[in-house]
Amino acid sequence: MLLPFIIIASLTLASAAVAMMLRNLIHSALLLVLSWTGIAGFYLWAGAEFVAFAQILVYVGAISMVVLFAVLLTRPARDVDSPLPAPTVIRLASGLMGGAMVASVLLTAILATRITGGRAHAPSVTVRDLGALLAGPHAASLLAAGVILTVALLGAIIIAAPSPRNPEDPS
Amino acid sequence: MSPLHLCLLLSAGLFCIGLTAALCRGNAILVLLGIELMLNAANLNFIAFWRYGSGSGSTGVVFVLFSIAVAAAEAAVGLALVIAVYRHQRNIRLQEATRLKG
Structure with missing residues (x-):
C-alpha cells in the first residue's frame, strides 16, 4: 500500500x-x-x-x-538575446529563501499535528454518484463553471489576437 | 506517521517547488507553470482529506473537479497574456515587462 x-x-x-x-x-x-x-x-x-x-x-x-x-x-529572438541583468542573483536568493521559509513552516505544522481517526478504506464515489451530485445539489456551480470557461476562453482569444489597428506589426 | 501525513508532505513539497519557481524564475511561462503546480498541490490536499478524513460525503472530489475547470481557464488566460506580452516586447522576461510601472 x-x-x-x-x-x-x-x-x-x-x-x-x-x-x-x-x-x-x-x-x-x-x-x-x-x-x-x-x-x-x-x-x-x-x-x-x-x-x-x-x-x-x-x-x-x-x-x-x-x-x-x-x-x-x-x-526569444537570437539577436536581441542579452545576458541576464545583475539583480537576478538577489532575486534568486530571496526567492529560494522565501520558498525555504514556507517549506519549513509547512513541515513543522504537518509534523506537529497529531491526526487521529480517519477511515481505513477509500469511500466509494462512482461516476453515477458524481453525476447525481453535479446535476442535483451542485447544478448551479456547474453552470457557473461552464460560464467561466466560456468567458475565459473568449477573453484569451481577444487578448492573444493581434490588434487590427496596428497593421505594421510584424506578428 | 499516518498516510495522511505522507500525502500532506507530498503536497507541501509540490507547493514549495511551485512557489520557489514562481518567485525565482524570470520566464513568464515558468512562473505560470509554478502557479499551476501550487494549484495541483491544493487539489492533492482535497483528495487526501477526502480519502483519510473522518467526514462523510464526496465534497472533496466535486471540489477538485471544479478546481481543475478553473485551473484550465486560468492557464488559457495566462498563456494568452504571455503571448500578448511577447507581441509587445519580443521576449517574455518578466524583468523587462515594466511598461505599466508608471
Whole structure:
C-alpha cells in the first residue's frame, strides 16, 4: 500500500523539481507533464478514479498542449538575446529563501499535528454518484463553471489576437 | 506517521517547488507553470482529506473537479497574456515587462 505511494511521490516531486530548474522550456514542460501524470497516479492510488482521468484529460492532454504552443510561439529572438541583468542573483536568493521559509513552516505544522481517526478504506464515489451530485445539489456551480470557461476562453482569444489597428506589426 | 501525513508532505513539497519557481524564475511561462503546480498541490490536499478524513460525503472530489475547470481557464488566460506580452516586447522576461510601472 505504501510502496506505490512512495514511487508516485518521488517521481512527482523529482520531475517537478528538475522541471523548474532546467533552462530549456520544452524540457521543463515535458517534465511537468510527467509530474502531472504522477499526480493523476496519486488520485488513482487514493481511489478517486474520475478525478484522475479528469486530471489526465485536462492537464496531460489540454494544458500541456497549450503550454507547448505558447513556448513555441514565444521563442526569444537570437539577436536581441542579452545576458541576464545583475539583480537576478538577489532575486534568486530571496526567492529560494522565501520558498525555504514556507517549506519549513509547512513541515513543522504537518509534523506537529497529531491526526487521529480517519477511515481505513477509500469511500466509494462512482461516476453515477458524481453525476447525481453535479446535476442535483451542485447544478448551479456547474453552470457557473461552464460560464467561466466560456468567458475565459473568449477573453484569451481577444487578448492573444493581434490588434487590427496596428497593421505594421510584424506578428 | 499516518498516510495522511505522507500525502500532506507530498503536497507541501509540490507547493514549495511551485512557489520557489514562481518567485525565482524570470520566464513568464515558468512562473505560470509554478502557479499551476501550487494549484495541483491544493487539489492533492482535497483528495487526501477526502480519502483519510473522518467526514462523510464526496465534497472533496466535486471540489477538485471544479478546481481543475478553473485551473484550465486560468492557464488559457495566462498563456494568452504571455503571448500578448511577447507581441509587445519580443521576449517574455518578466524583468523587462515594466511598461505599466508608471
